[in-house]
Each structure stands twice: as structure tokens, then as C-alpha cells.
Amino acid sequence: MEYLEQLFSRYHDFFIGVATFVVAVILGLVVKLILFKLLRLYNRHDNPVLVKSLTAHLSKPIALFLPLLFVSITLATAENEEEVLRPLRRLIEIMNILTFAWILIELTNVARDMVRHKYAIDKPDNYRERKLFTQLQFLRKLTIILIVFVAVSLVLLSFEPVRKLGTGLLTSAGVAGIVIGFAAQRSIANLLAGLQLAFTQPIRLDDVLVVEGEFGRVEEITMTYVVLRIWDNRRLILPLNYFIDKPFQNWTRTSSDILATVYLYTDYSLPIDAVRQEFDRILANTPLWDKNVKVLQVTDSKEKTLELRALMSANSSAVAWDLRCLVREKLIHFIQQNYPESLPKTRSEFVGNKLPAIAELS
Incomplete structure (x- = not known):
């Protein structure tokens, strides 16, 4: 017992400093727990998004900053020799600066979360x-x-x-x-x-x-x-x-709406009005079309085929791609089923003496 008393008297300042340091750390953690407990209580009544973001981003830096803050206050009032505490004070000062910078960076994340909550980017317009x-x-x-x-x-x-x-x-x-x-x-x-x-x-x-x-x-x-x-x-x-x-x-x-085009190449015998009616029916039966633009025109007459251009509008480029594929598939199927003779073909004509019959050639 006397040995412990002598040891305590010899290192009195050291033990007091360690005890003060531990108490400051515990006090900082207690304040942090009380602070976030109050935030959780506030979360039940108003603005849960803000509280959730603050808890997610600031819990770790605050858990480090508050104990360091109490330790620095304790060191400032300590009566120990300056030479003994100078390295520790310098270390705590540096950690306070870095931890406070960490808190400021996390606050930018909180601001980002709040803006994303208020303004949804996943809507069409x-x-x-x-x-x-x-x-x-x-x-x-x-x-x-x-x-x-x-x-x-x-x-x-x-x-x-x-x-x-x-x-x-x-x-x-x-x-x-x-x-x-x-x-x-x-x-x-x-x-x-x-x-x-x-x-x-x-x-x-x-x-x-x-x-x-x-x-x-x-x-x-x-x-x-x-x-x-x-x-x-x-x-x-x-x-x-x-x-x-x-x-x-x-x-x-400036906006996400876009025009989609489909080109078809057919024979000259294709009835354009029938294809135009089918095009209107396809657009009327699909939610991909935004009901703004629909045009089917003969945009070119080539040597062997007609060029038909189907023009329609959509809300976005992704929807326009799906609409383009749908219209192309439906129009090709319509021509195959109703006017197969109007698919692209190559014509040839023999001029001169008639070819002998196949029986004669054999």
C-alpha cells in the first residue's frame, strides 16, 4: 500500500493527466450520443431526410471531434509543465483541424442529399x-x-x-x-x-x-x-x-423529346395509303408515342425501289429507340402479310427471239 502511495505521489501529475484525458473523451462521447439521440427524436416529427443524412454522414466525424474538443479544453486548463504538454497539445490541435475539415466535407454530402431529395432527376422531363x-x-x-x-x-x-x-x-x-x-x-x-x-x-x-x-x-x-x-x-x-x-x-x-425515323424500301406497286393507315394504327396503340408528330412520306424514288420514311416523336432517346424498332417490325409484318408482291424485287425483260421451250432444249 505504501508502495502505491509513493508511486502515486511520484507520478501524481501523470495520473491526473491520464484521468482527465479519459474523462474528457468519455464526456465527448456522451455529448455525441445525446446529440444524435435528440436528432432521432426530432426525426419522428419533422424532416426525416435531413436527420437521416446528418446521422449517416456526421456520426463518425462527430464521434472523433467532440472528444478531441473536450481534450483540448482540458489541456488548455492543465497546470502541468509546458514542455511536457507541448507535443500532446500540438497533436490534438492537428487532429482537431483535420477532424473539423472532415465534418465540413461531410456537410457538403448532406447538402447534396437534400438537393437530390427535393429535385428528382429520375423523372422524364x-x-x-x-x-x-x-x-x-x-x-x-x-x-x-x-x-x-x-x-x-x-x-x-x-x-x-x-x-x-x-x-x-x-x-x-x-x-x-x-x-x-x-x-x-x-x-x-x-x-x-x-x-x-x-x-x-x-x-x-x-x-x-x-x-x-x-x-x-x-x-x-x-x-x-x-x-x-x-x-x-x-x-x-x-x-x-x-x-x-x-x-x-x-x-x-434543351429538352429530352426527340424525333424517331424508320426507313422502308419497297416495290413501286405498294399502296402508300394502306401503309399510312397501318402506321397511324400502330402509333395509336402504343404508349411509346407522345402523340405529337406522326408522318409517313415517300422521300425518294430509286431505280428499283421506293423509299418510305416514317417519322414519329417520343419523350426521350431511349423511348424513341424502342418506338423505332416497334414501328419497323410492325410495318414489315404488315407488308409481308398483305402485300408480299410489293417487297423489293428485281425485274428483268428478255428482248428478241423467244427462248425455246425446255423440252426442246433437252
Whole structure:
């Protein structure tokens, strides 16, 4: 017992410090549990989406930040020698900065969840939502970069040698800026292209594009490149400045509705009015047609066939593809069943003496 008393008296400050540290950590965790318990109670009455998003994104960083905050407050009031606590205070200060930056980054995710809940992008006419989400995604990534930059800068500036070095670097910032500008001109060009894309918006999230002969949707827009999901689930990766420097097709620039066309090649004997009536009947019996445009015309008369073009409208490019396939299949079936003699054929005529009978040739 006397040995324990001597040990405690010798390391009195150390034991008090450890006990204070443990109490601060426990207090921080208790405050975190109470805070999220209150959020769950609030969730029963109003705005469950906000509470669910806050709980999902902020539970881990808050669980780390609050104990660190109480520990830093405890260390600030500690009476121990400065030399003993200086490394620990420096460590807690750095962890507080990084944890707070983590919380700010997660708050951007909460804001994204709330916008996605309010504006649904999965509806047919989603022009406004795609415009908003494209700007939001770019601004969120730019905000995260700024948060990380500021957090790392604060951590480095907490060290005296780095602070002195930064003061010296300010005198040569002009030369360094020129050197960095030449070395990273492609990256800077991509960043400027990203800003231009975010606010002028030649493309948006979920836009339907035809790029490099490939048809697909814009799946992701990052700070440096665009991911295009091709119709067969391949991904085409393109740098941002591609969409500034080169032409491409955007099928959903102002709206998602589109015209679909089907070409048929038939014999001259086909009755056009009958095919036109069948075309009208097909469109009337399918929900794929949006009831805006329907035209069937003879657009060309070639040497051996007529060219018929069926033109109809649809709400989106995906629906237009299905409508195009349906109309083509139904019209071909109609001609096969009712006018098989009007399918494309090659005519030939013999001029001159009549050919001898087959019996005579044998």
C-alpha cells in the first residue's frame, strides 16, 4: 500500500493527466450520443431526410471531434509543465483541424442529399434538375478541394519552421507562379474548362450525347474528365476541354423529346395509303408515342425501289429507340402479310427471239 502511495505521489501529475484525458473523451462521447439521440427524436416529427443524412454522414466525424474538443479544453486548463504538454497539445490541435475539415466535407454530402431529395432527376422531363445537379457537383468538388487545401495549410503553418519557410516563399511567389503555370498548363486548362462547363453547361449530368461515334449518357463530371456511359455499359472517358474544343451531339440540350425515323424500301406497286393507315394504327396503340408528330412520306424514288420514311416523336432517346424498332417490325409484318408482291424485287425483260421451250432444249 505504501508502495502505491509513493508511486502515486511520484507520478501524481501523470495520473491526473491520464484521468482527465479519459474523462474528457468519455464526456465527448456522451455529448455525441445525446446529440444524435435528440436528432432521432426530432426525426419522428419533422424532416426525416435531413436527420437521416446528418446521422449517416456526421456520426463518425462527430464521434472523433467532440472528444478531441473536450481534450483540448482540458489541456488548455492543465497546470502541468509546458514542455511536457507541448507535443500532446500540438497533436490534438492537428487532429482537431483535420477532424473539423472532415465534418465540413461531410456537410457538403448532406447538402447534396437534400438537393437530390427535393429535385428528382429520375423523372422524364428533368432539364432543370440536371442543370442544377451539374453545377452542384462541380461546386461541391471545388469546395472539398478548398477545404482540404486550407486544412493542410493550417496544419503546416502550426509548425514554426514551415511558417518561416512560407514567409520566404512569398518573396519568390511571382517566379514560382510562372514556373507552375507553364508546368501545369494542361491541368489549369482542364480546371478552367470545368468552370466553363459548370456555368455555360453545353453538357449536364444524364445528357444523351453522341461523341466519337459513340452513343451514351453523361454519368459523371469530375474536375478533370467526363464519364460517358455507352449504351452497352462501356465507359468512355474524355477530358473536360474536349467539350470546349471539339464538336459533339447533345440530344437533350434543351429538352429530352426527340424525333424517331424508320426507313422502308419497297416495290413501286405498294399502296402508300394502306401503309399510312397501318402506321397511324400502330402509333395509336402504343404508349411509346407522345402523340405529337406522326408522318409517313415517300422521300425518294430509286431505280428499283421506293423509299418510305416514317417519322414519329417520343419523350426521350431511349423511348424513341424502342418506338423505332416497334414501328419497323410492325410495318414489315404488315407488308409481308398483305402485300408480299410489293417487297423489293428485281425485274428483268428478255428482248428478241423467244427462248425455246425446255423440252426442246433437252
